[in-house]
Amino acid sequence: MSQAAVDIEAQLDLTDVEPRVGQLVGGGQRRDPCSPNDIRRWVMAMDYPNPIHWDEDFAANSKLGGIVAPQSFAACMDIGHGVQPACVGRIPGSHLIFGGEEWWFYGARIRPGDLLFQTRRFHDIKLADTKFAGPTLFSRGDTIHHNQHGGLVAKERATSIRYLAAEAEKRKMYANQLPPKPRWTREKLAEIDKIRHAWILSGRGGASPRFDEVQVGDKLPRRVIGPHTITSFTTEYRAFSENVWGGYKWVAPEGVNDPWINQDAGWVEGFQIHDDLAAMDPRYRDGLYTGPSRGHVDDEYADEIGMARAYGYGATMGAWVTDYLAYWAGWDGFVRHVKSQFRGPAFEGDVTFFDAEVAAKKPESEWGVPLVALQVKLANQDGDVVVNATAEVELPLV
Template sequence: MADSAALEDEARLDLSDVEWRLGQLVGGGQLLDPCSSSDIRRWVMAMDYPNPIHWDEPFARASEFGGLVAPQSIAVCLDYGHGCQPAVVGHIAGSHLIFGGEEWWHYGYRIRPGDQLFQERRFHDYKIADTKFAGPTMFSRGDTIHRNQHGTVVAKARSTGIRYLAAEAEKRGLYQKKLPPKPKWTAEQYAEIDQVRLAWILSNREGISPIFGEVQVGQRLPRRVIGPHSIASFATEYRAFLFNTWGACRTVAPEGVKDPWVDQDPGWVAGFGFDKERAKIDPRAGDGLYVGPSRGHIDDEKAGEVGMARAYGYGATMQAWVTDYIAYWAGHQGFVRHVKSDFRGPAFEGDVTYFDGEIVEKTAETAWGVPLVTIKARLTNQNGGVLVDTTAEVELPLG
């Protein structure tokens, strides 16, 4: 049984508007328009993913796809609110949110220009824990099923939101205490980063898929690097998510659900909420970056108010990076079937993110009906700090 101090801490999170919504279908935003080739190009540009089948029309037309296809990671771009809508359910006064992880199942469909995704969302579960970062903290999970315009199930996502009291995180100042100063990079270091980046691009630019019978446990994937991250790169990433484009969404609510969670205020701390009335005439007031919960990603002062030391990146972006990294290695005939990522920390402004992966298992017969290799991947910064731990199951051709 928890001691009285722990109970007092837990009571500081008012869950009265959360508990009764457990298991309910959730509403949210629905994009009005199908995915375009420009949307795909903008997405891979923002994710720094230069795979030519996603942006180079002549290359893609000459491939087995016969034209541009979207990366698997774009499913979150064709959703609302970075895909965490069903994990952030119920009003918790004075709270903020960071991402704790994502799990994706992909069912074999490749998104192309002209496709449109529709979402079915459900608040799955939550737990409360005491953290050094913010004291009483909620880890909540929500599920999203993505279907295309024909009703085909494209993917399922389970997102984890970390909800906490912003004032408590600001008071504790964990990142302010432990985060090293923003690094300054020399010309020589920039050149080294660029060499790693270019070597990774050239490692499989033609999209040749490894053969299942030829890859070996212990085989390592080529190293990837992204960065140094900047205010400009964070803003570019945010603007690639289509839901924050002015007028791009309408709100939808599930039928038959009493008081469904759609676009209510989750309890954002002062200065991080939307101004919905003003947004009717000034859409910037509702786009999330200039006004809204994502302000801390591009503003050091605002980042400090929610317990982060300086501008920082997005959880949904890190998951996209991981999926792209593994899909690039898997080539045109490969397919990422399942990927589960635990987020350990954000990419801060000035940092560089390195990707390393290794094959840890091969399974010829699986529940998917295809042979899979299991890959463990890790994202780290220039100091070796871990950002993401990932396990992925990847389909490869037999020969």
């Protein structure tokens, strides 16, 4: 290990983290199968008006035969936005932001009545020195999702960024660089609505582009979400089923000593989860009223962890990417793989624009189906990139 890494490690107490690398870990298990309204609430929060996910009459008359969940919904059937196995071990005085995620989808669609079960593993860690917070730990964790029939649905590899909250607050990177909250005129909002409406029309019928018709360099219809507000952030958070009082239980893998189910991760004052108090008042386990997510909707708390003002969720941005690709792929297409790097948050007042381009075509793939490779970029109104993603999407041959 280099001297720089030694110095970083001396500042981040990893004594409870390092022994857990490579170990299976526990987590939350949803108690109840998903309902149509769980799916509807999710697409509403993700601003994804694909009627196959919310309109019962439309879906019943489609080739899918009824409402199905979007592929992004697997994150909603989990706990901790999928980042739990990437946040293992106590680091005193720390906070966490979501750094990115990679998803593999194996073909099983989620429908009302399904219940997913997770296997989780703490994959690896990497120390770095960042402008944002100095000593910073990048850690990755894997979650494998099976349905109640034992069918393999998806795998996620999440990347968490753990850092010292006091150091990020002291450095004030975002406070020093962040422009004032944008003010949107009626004319500008009308332009945003026009782009959004055109995108909705582009895939509403579910028609899939054929593999032979797609060419390298083709661009997907542009999508837009925003302006982001406290209301939209709260709506997103409340769509995750883990936030329903009593909606999940804690589980642990068999035969694992100390499997890190619900231990104290070392959050700073004001951001902790209080399980002892939550037995009487579940708001103490809520995460938004109290707990690590409150900085997303409260400027004062956001500033305490170095984020300057209210900001969106990494898991939401990942879902946006998957939904964007799936809408283009249509009912006969399927997102097989997507890897997203979260380059910066969607701040309150921002608008997020989506653009994607076909980068390559693979007539044969390890999935046994033809795939189209795409490059995806999400950026705000100033052109600042918030997500870079690569993806592989299955398209029909005929």
